[in-house]
Amino acid sequence: MAERGHRALGIDVTPAAVTRTVRRGGTALCRSVFEPLPGERRWDTALLIDGNIGIGGDPAALLGRTADLLAPGGRLVAEAAPVEVDERCEVRLDDGRGTLGTPFPWARAGRRALLRHAEAAGWRTVGSWTVAGRHFAELVPGRRRTAAAARTAPGDAP
Structure with a gap:
């Protein structure tokens, strides 16, 4: 998504998944979707x-x-x-x-x-x-x- 110019944020509770996303140039946070997140609404x-x-x-x-x-x-x-x-x-x-x-x-x-x-x-x-x-x-x-x-x-x- 980010490669196509879209603002994107990945959310995952698994550190390895977040690391893979970041290594590929994405933005990701290691937390639950049920926790407070940036950009809500x-x-x-x-x-x-x-x-x-x-x-x-x-x-x-x-x-x-x-x-x-x-x-x-x-x-x-x-x-x-x-x-x-x-x-x-x-x-x-x-x-x-x-x-x-x-x-x-x-x-x-x-x-x-x-x-x-x-x-x-x-x-x-x-x-x-x-x-x-x-x-x-x-x-x-x-x-x-x-x-x-x-x-x-x-x-x-x-």
């Missing part, structure tokens, strides 16, 4: 691709938080799982050398589930497409959730 576009709809194990909470990051008129491009699924689970990362990380909540949402979660979180679908078997939706905020609900991280009480 000023971003034109947010991307939740490559399975990132699963962050926090609660797609509706993530979608609510994402709405808080966008400027008026902003949009979200979200990728659905390649199969029709709507599941929540705990996962552990395997470093490939036999060491498992700490379990953390994750979710997967196929196309229909993604659109259901988006509608429930106050988003409106303005486009959808498939490229090379990958399903995407373009979403814009519709009705706004309350500020408290939008800021609640998965597992927190509103």
Whole structure:
């Protein structure tokens, strides 16, 4: 994105992912999307691709938080799982050398589930497409959730 002249910021809780982004010339922060972020309410576009709809194990909470990051008129491009699924689970990362990380909540949402979660979180679908078997939706905020609900991280009480 930055190579094409777009202001871009990557957010990841994994230091290695942030390091890779920075080495490639991108800007990235090592933190949760549920923490305070620079430019809140000023971003034109947010991307939740490559399975990132699963962050926090609660797609509706993530979608609510994402709405808080966008400027008026902003949009979200979200990728659905390649199969029709709507599941929540705990996962552990395997470093490939036999060491498992700490379990953390994750979710997967196929196309229909993604659109259901988006509608429930106050988003409106303005486009959808498939490229090379990958399903995407373009979403814009519709009705706004309350500020408290939008800021609640998965597992927190509103």
